[in-house]
Amino acid sequence: MQTTSIVFMVKPARFGFNPQTAESNAFQKKDGFGRAVQESALREFLAYTTLLRANGVNIALAEDTLEPRTPDSIFPNNWFTTHEDGTLVLYPMAAPNRREERKEHFLQIIRKSFKVTRTVDLTHYEEEGLFLEGTGSMILDRENKIVYACRSPRTCDKVLDDFCKELGYTPVVFEAVDQNGQQIYHTNVMMAVGTAYAIVCLESIADASERERVVASLEKTGKKVLEITLGQMGQFAGNMLELRSTEGKKLLVMSATARKSLTPEQNRELSKTYRLLSPQLETIETNGGGSARCMLAEIF
DSSP: OOOOSEEEEEEOSSOOOOHHHHTTOTTOOOOSOHHHHHHHHHHHHHHHHHHHHHTTOEEEEEEOOSSSOOTTTTOGGGTEEEOTTSEEEEOOOSSHHHHTTOOHHHHHHHHHHSOOSEEEEOGGGGGGTOOBOHHHHOEEETTTTEEEEEOBTTBOHHHHHHHHHHHTOEEEEEOOBOTTSOBOSOGGGTEEEOSSEEEEOGGGOOOHHHHHHHHHHHHHTTOEEEEOOHHHHTTTTTOOEEEEOTTOOEEEEOOHHHHHHSOHHHHHHHHHHOEEEOOOOHHHHHHHSOOTGGGOEEOO
């Protein structure tokens, strides 16, 4: 299955700007301090969970701890993925304080929601300085066993090849940059793949042959490509995730910032297939440099 109706989310305890991730994340900006940022982020988080539940999405909810301090724990999709065959994959994280997000009580909640029959642990690559940050680094076409990934300090070919070997995926790898020519830190800010659509910032893929290869792969697998601009990508329009409700309705989740950036035509096009859910996540987006998709780790 490409989509699920169950997601794992982490209620933040000390959310805030993370200096350990800021160097490679151009979306991240410090805006406010300490308790005020945490309180604002918590309000956004709780409203988001309410919206998801109201639309038939089940949440495996974990509460973060004050210690060790993990300011990015609100983005759990980076350190693990689950797969329909019962595989749990653990990923090597670039920032030392993000490695501490792999807390035992989080893993216990995941195991209660998902029957683990096999664990693929890639975290040993941290010792080599090589990283692959889950479904931040990788956009998974689960139905066709294809993974799309743009190279960055957080997405290394060697680890990606290991993932593909273990899970039976074919990689489509490319270079992608933002408006300032900086490498895009995570593929999921410029691309999303669902059952019917692929939302992609093709402008960010400078090499024409790589761009054509991405489009060809998407079209071959029956995806309708909806192109977004670099400006829209900068408003998190690439950071979307398709879910389905417990009643089987197709949902497309994006932040209010992302939805506002879409043209009326793009909104109409996506609304034909999906119910669009767009929570307000401004504090989380600004200080964390991640958006609606980053906050959801799918449970299959």
